[in-house]
Amino acid sequence: xxxxxxxxxxxxxxxxxxxxxxxxxxxxESEIVRAAIAxxxxxxxxxxxxxxxxxxxxxxxxxxxxxxxxxxxxVVNDRVDLALVLGADGVHVGVSDxxxxxxxxxxxxxxxxxxxxxxxxxxxxxxxxxxxxLGVGPVYPTATKPDAGPAVGLEHLARIAGAVRIPVVGxxxxxxxxAAAVIRAGAVGVAVISAVVGADDVQAAAVRLRQVVDAALxxxxx
Amino acid sequence: xxxxxxxxxxxxxxxxxDRLLALLPELVAAGLDAVHLRARDVPTGTLxxxxxxxxxxxxxxxxxFVNDRVDLALLSEADGLHLPExxxxxxxxxxxxxxxxxxxRSVHSVAAAGRAVxxxxxxxxxxxxxxxxxxxGLPARGLDGLRAVVRAVPFPVIAIGGITPERVPAVxxxxxxxxxxxxxxxxTSDPVEAVxxxxxxxxxxxxx
Numbered sequence: 001x002x003x004x005x006x007x008x009x010x011x012x013x014x015x016x017x018x019x020x021x022x023x024x025x026x027x028x029e030s031e032i033v034r035a036a037i038a039x040x041x042x043x044x045x046x047x048x049x050x051x052x053x054x055x056x057x058x059x060x061x062x063x064x065x066x067x068x069x070x071x072x073x074x075v076v077n078d079r080v081d082l083a084l085v086l087g088a089d090g091v092h093v094g095v096s097d098x099x100x101x102x103x104x105x106x107x108x109x110x111x112x113x114x115x116x117x118x119x120x121x122x123x124x125x126x127x128x129x130x131x132x133x134l135g136v137g138p139v140y141p142t143a144t145k146p147d148a149g150p151a152v153g154l155e156h157l158a159r160i161a162g163a164v165r166i167p168v169v170g171x172x173x174x175x176x177x178x179a180a181a182v183i184r185a186g187a188v189g190v191a192v193i194s195a196v197v198g199a200d201d202v203q204a205a206a207v208r209l210r211q212v213v214d215a216a217l218x219x220x221x222x
Numbered sequence: 223x224x225x226x227x228x229x230x231x232x233x234x235x236x237x238x239x240d241r242l243l244a245l246l247p248e249l250v251a252a253g254l255d256a257v258h259l260r261a262r263d264v265p266t267g268t269l270x271x272x273x274x275x276x277x278x279x280x281x282x283x284x285x286x287f288v289n290d291r292v293d294l295a296l297l298s299e300a301d302g303l304h305l306p307e308x309x310x311x312x313x314x315x316x317x318x319x320x321x322x323x324x325x326x327r328s329v330h331s332v333a334a335a336g337r338a339v340x341x342x343x344x345x346x347x348x349x350x351x352x353x354x355x356x357x358x359g360l361p362a363r364g365l366d367g368l369r370a371v372v373r374a375v376p377f378p379v380i381a382i383g384g385i386t387p388e389r390v391p392a393v394x395x396x397x398x399x400x401x402x403x404x405x406x407x408x409x410t411s412d413p414v415e416a417v418x419x420x421x422x423x424x425x426x427x428x429x430x
Contacts, residue, residue: 052308053290078266081292085314096265102297 039206138172161186227400350383
């Protein structure tokens with residue numbers, strides 16, 4: 001699992017799909033994730049904000065297996081203990097979660113640690129504390145995460161991407177129509193919730209986004 | 223594994239953490255056995271700070287338990303983890319936190335207690351035995367329910383929910399090994415005296 005570094009991590013961050021039960025409109029996580037992977041998702045994040053953890057464990061085991069079979073990066077949001085129990089490839093924390101250094105202490109060297117900074121300073125600190133990648137946003141206005149704050153825009157993302165050596169993905173309000181600009185701003189990929197999880201045809205939505213990201217990366221010469 | 227008999231469960235709505243931290247040295251000295259850090263809707267980063275502050279004042283023989291989150295229990299060097307009825311499985315938790323630490327499980331029915339038998343936690347917390355302001359509108363499960371749970375499991379059962387020192391003899395007579403309290407201690411005008419009276423009630427019955 002220590003193989004999720006360097007170019008392999010950058011590749012895995014191209015199309016990063018974050019689960020969200022409310023956005024899925026009743027469709028189970030496993031169905032969404034299977035379709036997203038079939039459409040080209042390269043990373044899946046299990047985000048579990050409400051409901052019993054025993055249920056998260058059941059869902060997580062399904063997603064863990066789907067990702068392993070497909071060679072897709074499997075990340076757990078916030079709950080480091082759940083990530084450890086599931087044998088996830090990575091764990092993702094934000095500014096109000098466990099600090100990056102403490103997260104690293106718990107998961108050891110092999111697990112990927114992602115962090116969502118709000119400021120450039122936090123981005124630099126997280127890199128120094130051992131974060132493997134950053135999720136920066138919301139790039140565009142979004143309704144999925146009401147706690148995410150106002151959109152920070154592409155310039156903010158570009159500033160952070162230019163200040164750290166670890167890869168950066170953009171998140172927040174990203175669709176196939178605006179994803180190319182996120183890559184041009186310096187991101188190695190895009191993280192999405194609504195654009196894929198909320199789509200009527202999850203697989204087709206993932207295919208479209210993946211095409212846009214791949215084209216923009218090719219244009220940038222990676 | 224030693225199982226504590228007098229448990230205090232935190233609730234920032236009843237007693238803010240800064241006040242609790244100031245009180246705890248005296249509560250522990252008065253005979254408080256265990257403190258469970260439980261706080262819904264508090265960000266993980268904030269909870270880590272609270273857990274570490276609790277660790278400094280919840281000293282042996284008192285034990286510090288973290289509710290639900292193994293990651294916080296590990297980082298705060300807690301003595302144990304307490305699982306909600308629908309939380310992680312006990313064996314997964316033991317694998318993560320290693321030996322020498324206690325694992326408890328909350329249950330709210332005889333059926334759930336039966337399911338807990340096979341996973342062998344160190345103790346169960348069962349309630350709510352009496353009506354309690356912590357679970358408004360939830361009818362008391364009563365001493366009969368407590369007796370049934372005690373009969374169903376081979377490990378200690380801690381009673382929770384509306385427990386007062388006056389009710390301790392009846393609760394112990396129903397087979398409970400100890401009690402867990404929020405308002406019975408933190409909602410009183412003199413929490414230190416409340417711990418002392420609970421302690422006497424628990425120890426008094428033990429001596430008989």
